[in-house]
Amino acid sequence: MSRESRTFEARRRKLLVTMSERCSAEPVRVTIPFADNDIPDFLDKLDKWEAASRKSRVKVP
Amino acid sequence: MAKSRFARQAQGLSLEIFPIERPFSNFDFIRQRFPQVHTLRRIMSQVRQLGGRTMALEKLPESGDLREENDDIRTRDPAFRKSECWRLSFFWKRFRSERGLASARSDEFVGYAIIKDDEIPSKGRKVRIYESVLRPSRYPNNCIRGMQEWTCTVGGNQLSIGGYLYAQQNDFTNVCAHVALRAAAARFHPDGDMSYRQMNTIAGVDHRTRTVGDGMGLDTAEMLAILQAAGASCFPADYTVPPAQRPDVPFQKLIYGSIESGYPSIAVFATARGGGNHAIPIFGHTFNEDTWVPCAEMSYFRIGRDVAYIPSESWVSMYIAHDDNWGSNYCVPRGYLHLQMVCDRLPGGPTPCPLDPESVAFVVGTFPSNVRTGPVQAEVIGADYLFKMRPQMPKGAGVWAERLRLYADNNLLVLRPILLDGRDYVEHLSMVRDWSRRRVRARLVDALGGILTGKLWMVELSVPELFSANKRKVGEVLLRADVSPGRSRDLSSFVLARLPDYFALYSGGGPQTPRYQFLPSGASGHVELFGCEDTAAT
Numbered sequence: 001m002s003r004e005s006r007t008f009e010a011r012r013r014k015l016l017v018t019m020s021e022r023c024s025a026e027p028v029r030v031t032i033p034f035a036d037n038d039i040p041d042f043l044d045k046l047d048k049w050e051a052a053s054r055k056s057r058v059k060v061p
Numbered sequence: 062m063a064k065s066r067f068a069r070q071a072q073g074l075s076l077e078i079f080p081i082e083r084p085f086s087n088f089d090f091i092r093q094r095f096p097q098v099h100t101l102r103r104i105m106s107q108v109r110q111l112g113g114r115t116m117a118l119e120k121l122p123e124s125g126d127l128r129e130e131n132d133d134i135r136t137r138d139p140a141f142r143k144s145e146c147w148r149l150s151f152f153w154k155r156f157r158s159e160r161g162l163a164s165a166r167s168d169e170f171v172g173y174a175i176i177k178d179d180e181i182p183s184k185g186r187k188v189r190i191y192e193s194v195l196r197p198s199r200y201p202n203n204c205i206r207g208m209q210e211w212t213c214t215v216g217g218n219q220l221s222i223g224g225y226l227y228a229q230q231n232d233f234t235n236v237c238a239h240v241a242l243r244a245a246a247a248r249f250h251p252d253g254d255m256s257y258r259q260m261n262t263i264a265g266v267d268h269r270t271r272t273v274g275d276g277m278g279l280d281t282a283e284m285l286a287i288l289q290a291a292g293a294s295c296f297p298a299d300y301t302v303p304p305a306q307r308p309d310v311p312f313q314k315l316i317y318g319s320i321e322s323g324y325p326s327i328a329v330f331a332t333a334r335g336g337g338n339h340a341i342p343i344f345g346h347t348f349n350e351d352t353w354v355p356c357a358e359m360s361y362f363r364i365g366r367d368v369a370y371i372p373s374e375s376w377v378s379m380y381i382a383h384d385d386n387w388g389s390n391y392c393v394p395r396g397y398l399h400l401q402m403v404c405d406r407l408p409g410g411p412t413p414c415p416l417d418p419e420s421v422a423f424v425v426g427t428f429p430s431n432v433r434t435g436p437v438q439a440e441v442i443g444a445d446y447l448f449k450m451r452p453q454m455p456k457g458a459g460v461w462a463e464r465l466r467l468y469a470d471n472n473l474l475v476l477r478p479i480l481l482d483g484r485d486y487v488e489h490l491s492m493v494r495d496w497s498r499r500r501v502r503a504r505l506v507d508a509l510g511g512i513l514t515g516k517l518w519m520v521e522l523s524v525p526e527l528f529s530a531n532k533r534k535v536g537e538v539l540l541r542a543d544v545s546p547g548r549s550r551d552l553s554s555f556v557l558a559r560l561p562d563y564f565a566l567y568s569g570g571g572p573q574t575p576r577y578q579f580l581p582s583g584a585s586g587h588v589e590l591f592g593c594e595d596t597a598a599t
Contacts, residue, residue, distance in 0.1 A: 005553060008541065015512045015557065016566045019580055022504040027578040028455040028563070031570060034550050035449045038365025039441055042308055044548040046437060049307040053299035054285060058423045060238040060329055061278035061337045 066125040067254065068146060068175050068191065069213045073119025076216055078157055081108070081116045094118075095147075095176055097188035100229060103388025104149075104174045107195050113151040113171045117162055117215055121146040127177065127191075129258050133234040137268040140182040146191065149174045150215040162216040170220045172196055173213055181233060184274075189229040194222050197345070197381070197390055205345030205381055206592075207323025209247060225325065225344045226254070227389035234261070234268060236278040237340050240385045242287050244342035245325040245427055249292035260287045276337065281329065281423050284340075293324075293427040296435035300400055301422050304411075310437055312424040313395065314362075316343055317374035318436020319426035322480035328382075329423040330398060338422055345381030347392060350529040352376055361472055368444055373477035373521075376529055428480060432516055433545045434554065440478040442546055443520025443538045446558060448474075454560055455579050461535050461561035461586045468524045475528045477521040479591055480542055483513030492595065493588035502583035505564065516542040517556060521590060532593040535586065536560040561586055 001009075020027055065071040079085065087105040095101055108116075123131065127146055135141045154169040156162055172195030178188045194211045197203060208223040226247055228240040235257040246255040260266075264283040266273055273279070279287075285295045298315050300307075312328070319326040325344040332339050355375040363369040379392035401420035405411045426436060434442075451469060454462045468474050481489075490506045518541075523534040539556035546554060551572045558565040563579040570576035589595070 004544075008553075011512055011514075012556065012567060015509070016568055016578065018508040018512065019505055019564065019566060020578065022502075022508050023580040025581045027580050029568065029576060029578055030453050030455075031574050031576050032449055032453050033574055034572070035367060035445065037367040037445070039368060039445050040548045040550065042364045042441060043438060043546060045308040046310065046441075047546075047548065049298070049302065050296065050435070052302065053281075053297040053423070054295075055282060056297070056299040056301070056423065057280040057282050058299060058301055058329060059278065059280050059338060060284065060340045061236060061276045 064122070064125055065214070068121055068124045068127050068148065069173065069211060071121045071124040071148075072214060072217065073148065074122055075120045076159060076162075077118040078162065079116040079118065080114065080155065080157065081151070082114050095188065097186070098176055098190060100190050100388045101174065101176070104190065104193055104195065107198070107390060108151045108171055110198060111171050111196060112153060114155045115152045117150040117152070119148045119150070119216070121148055121175070126256060129256055130231075130234060131179075133258055133261070133268055134179060134181060134231075137234060137272060138181055138183045141179070143180040145178045147176045148215070149176070150213065151195075159216055163218050165215075165218060165220065167220045167222070170213075170215075170222055172222050172224065173215070179231065184233050187231050187233065189231060191228060193227045193389055194224040195389060196222065196224060200347070202347045202349065202378075203345060203381060204321075204348055206320065207248060207325075207344070209253065225342065225383065227383040227385075229385045232274040234273065236273050237385050238279040238284055239273075241327050241340040241342045241383075242284055244344070244383055245327055246288055246291035246293065248325055248427070249288070249429070251292065255287075255291050259290070263287050263290050281425070284327070285425065288425070288427055289430075292430050294430050294432045296426040296428070296437075298424045299422075300420075300424070304403060311362075312398075312400065312421050313374050313377070314372060314437050314440070315424050315426040315435070316380065317346070317372070317377060318440070318478055318480075319428065320345055320380075321374075321477070322428070322436070324427045324429075324480075326424065326426045328398060328421060330421045331418050333419060339386075341382045341384050341393075343380045343382040343393070346377045347379040347381070348376055349378035350376065352378060355475075355525055355529075364441060368441075368448060369472040370444060370474045370476050371472075371525060372440070373475055373523075373528065428542075429516060432480065432542045434518060434540065434542050436478045436480075436518075438546045439518035439540055439542070440476055440520055442540060442554065443478065443518065444476055445550070446538045446555060447476075447520065447522050447536065450558055450560060450565055450577070455563060458560070458562045459585050464524070465535060465561070473525060475523040475525055477523070477528070477534075477590070479519050479521065481517060481519055481591065483515060483517055484510075485591075486513055486517060486519060486539065489591050489594065493584065495584040495586050495588055497585065499584050501588075505580070505582065513539075513556070518542050519591060522560075523587075523590070527587055528590070531587075532590045533587040534590050
């Protein structure tokens, strides 16, 4: 995990702790798995297209 | 006197003042003074529309930017000698003397246009609008974000004007790609403007071994390099790639993601047969709350079998753009720009239709340099989180939990991606109120204040009637914008979500079984969209 990611994780943890402390009501805890859908494949295709588009040489006279 | 860097800030060599209310004729003035500049008719017609009352006309000395362009013209044509320049400045204020001009304020300044007249022996006489900034029209449905402030000196009086810079090409040292880039790059460049020489240096145009004009220009890879050098992060989409080799992403989503967040986009499209490609900067849109488009099936954005929703850009009616051939601040109908139709009746299988050449070839959305997630990725990842969280909302989430289920079952949820700073979100949350005028708990908003930093994507969740008529939403998800999303679902970009009545915060559990805590937010049901605070119907 990169330093940036660790910093973000720490910040997100702080967000949870601070907001939980400030909330008078008992939090509701749930587990939410990702949906089994086509989004990962879509993002992969999008990523490849974007990379190819960066190299494109469409002429603009 | 020290030479000004920019023509807009140069001290004029002469000054004429014109009252331009009726019976003053813009057509007569242009015919008498600048008959070659047909785009000036568009500029002055906007001034008329805006209610301009007085015009100051100044002849300009050779400022730093003009000299740079003149030197480049001379590099290409050493016989080039004569260049003249004028600045037209427009005011709401009525005045007839230098004294009246000296006391004019920025809020009385409508805008300006600089006209450059070059006699290039190998090209002929080229008179064009070198640059212009006008206030945009005041129609309430026009939405232009991220306008820069341009500082001008008119008759010695320093004034500022907000807008996106319009410029025309000279087709000798710069072309349409350059002027579109200038409008966009200025939003990011540390100097507040990017010169054509800077662009040409990046692209390797030296006006000797490589020239531009007369059908020669830049290519899209060079355009991206120029935008990145200016300080932009670019999200390009090449629509000349055959449809089977790219995801089905409407180019409108890229444009909207940029302009709604306050950053310009550039569209490259093919013109009439044989005319080649043309580039225009797009920097705003009009919002039509009564449009039929979202009702049409084609406006659903679908990913596979399970994810379908209505993109908020379905309510865009027009794009606001400059076209260097015709003038500034035009409204381009959303449906007028389109992708090339594919013909499946030709031998060899589906192929671009030869009868439909005038189509979008390439689009680039721009964002600040530290943005790594694009608007399409953000919207899709946000949908992934929101659509999975929605059915898991705690009991007691109110009537909107059930309403959202009905809308979701019919693919009628609306998503709107917008890039913002953490502090913008905190300010937004501190302003919004639910339908019963309750605010999000101040203690919770304050807690966010010191923790949310940097650029974030906020994907807002709404339903059609609430979104279009009341400009309200039922929730949002915040995602980091400074990390590349990739395809893995590791929650590395999830910051928090807010659904009716609750915040949802990640509390661990890893990618396979992420755990969340739902905390009551204090606001129930729906609140205003970002940028629409306090404007909702009551």
